[in-house]
Amino acid sequence: MFGAFIQYLSGVFGMPEDQIKLVTLLVAGYPLALVLRYILHPSSTSLHVRHLFSSLSGLAIAALFYGWQVLALVGLVAVGYIILLVAPPQTVHRWSMGWAVLFLSAGNILSDYYVGSSNIRWTMMIMIQKLTYVGFSLYDGMGGNSKPLNKDQEKQKLTSVPSVLEYMSYCFNFHSVLVGPSVTMREHLDFMDGSNFRVASPTSSQQSSSTEYAKEPSALYPVLSKLLLSIFFVALYTLLADHKTPLPIDPSMNIFVKMAYFCLACFVIRSQLHFAFHVNDSISNVAGLGFEGYDEQNRPKWGLASDVDAVGVEFSMNARNTLNLWHITASRWIRRVVYERVSWSPTLASFLFSAWWHGFHPGYYLGFLSLGLSVMAAKKMRRWCNPFFTSRGPVLKWTYHIATWVLTQLFVGPMVV
Structure with a gap:
């Protein structure tokens, strides 16, 4: 019965059954989360x-x-x-x-x-x-x-x-x-x-009693904002997915057009992950998971279950920032079980461990090696380029920012798909 339902939806939306099945089961988490949170x-x-x-x-x-x-x-x-x-x-x-x-x-x-x-x-x-x-x-x-x-x-x-x-x-x-x-x-x-809500806010004098349930902050804004982002990315993927397949390359095609196609293909692939990450983050917040305290303005923070900052990733202007905003919970895990535990070259150990975690294709190891080199090179270049270009007027400053964004999309974008 479930299989027939998936086949029907696949025919309606013109998408593969596996993708329809994944979306359906992810969305099914919303009513389950409401039951767990309120009933x-x-x-x-x-x-x-x-x-x-x-x-x-x-x-x-x-x-x-x-x-x-x-x-x-x-x-x-x-x-x-x-x-x-x-x-x-x-x-x-x-x-x-x-x-x-x-x-x-x-x-x-x-x-x-x-x-x-x-x-x-x-x-x-x-x-x-x-x-x-x-x-x-x-x-x-x-x-x-x-x-x-x-x-x-x-x-x-x-x-x-x-x-x-x-x-x-x-x-x-x-x-x-x-x-x-x-x-x-x-x-x-x-x-x-329920003890995750027993966190003192900046304006309170002490934490909530361990024997009483604290007033739960509203998750409406983070839930809706993440849900809307997920809808945006699944809509983009549905519209653009046909264009991610390799196109016949005309040798005379402008190099900038080729680069644009390349970046677009990487973005379309990433949009699938943006959708899945934001949906599950939203569902976790509905259930009550993700609350991590309050900021200095006494506003609740719901980022514990966040796996990606989509806007930050897509508009990032350097490799390190992209890595910090992508697979956030996985990066946190590698830091906790590898980086903080090994005594020999924790950075190298973390990159090798992350490559193994993804699989054994040589491309993974070449990719993570490239990422490591990109991070080191970008760090050295920013030390000189950033003060030089940002202090010479708005035109040169914005040209520099656009150039670093394009380079990040070309060299780092393919690594985060």
Whole structure:
């Protein structure tokens, strides 16, 4: 029945069934989020019920999208939980990371040679983040880490192994099971019991009582703004997708026209991800996930579950800024489990780890090497060029800004698709 419905929508919109199925299942997260936020509110509902609803609905979405392939995800999560139970605190992070590396490596190799109706690689990449997050949080919280914890590690640490239900709702929750975003287990548990809203605002004298539910800030503006952005990008993709296929290149074609086609093709591909990231971010906010406190003007911030700043990425004028605004939760994860943990060249280790996380195609490693070189080159050039061009009148200043934007789109844009 679901398959027939997807076929009908595919015929109506003229889009592939996989894309229609993904959009349909992502949008289905909105009513589920409303149920979790208002009907199953933590003030009136058992945490067991909330965890059960979140995990079962997420499993159903994954099963509808992946079919029998969802069993591979269940196996990944099940073995990961067994490791948490049996591994000593001193090495639980290594066992969790080892299992994650083994599973994702095998999955990436198989995915490179197998093309099915839907590939679970992206969801595996998200699951890997969650499994390693839990392992490192237990390592920090159960006495395994003998080094002083930084502020973030102290905040995210776990002092006991989560229950099976908590673990399943963390891994398979409906608002992140397909394309993310990923948060830590501590952030997920705080969201599920409502304690994520017990944050002092700049104008309050103290935090809300741990035994009372704080007044929840409105998520209407972030939800609507992210939803509108997602609609904008899916509309653009629908209109422009036919133009991303390679066009016959006329050798006499102007080089600037070729560059424009190239940038447009990269933008069309990115628009798919902009849509998926903004939809899931919006759904997370509807459910109550994403709140991270207040700014200095006492306005609520809803960026914890944000994976991309679309406007910032598309109008970025340097490589570093683009990387900071793209795959935000993945970058945060790599910083927490690699950059802050290794003692040898953390920057190089992070780039290599990120390349492995994406797969084994040589292009990934060439791409991340190019990104690293682009970041270093852009940093050196800005030190000289920025003061020179920005201090010589508005015409030269804007010419410089446009030139850096074009160069960023040409050299960095293809790397973030």
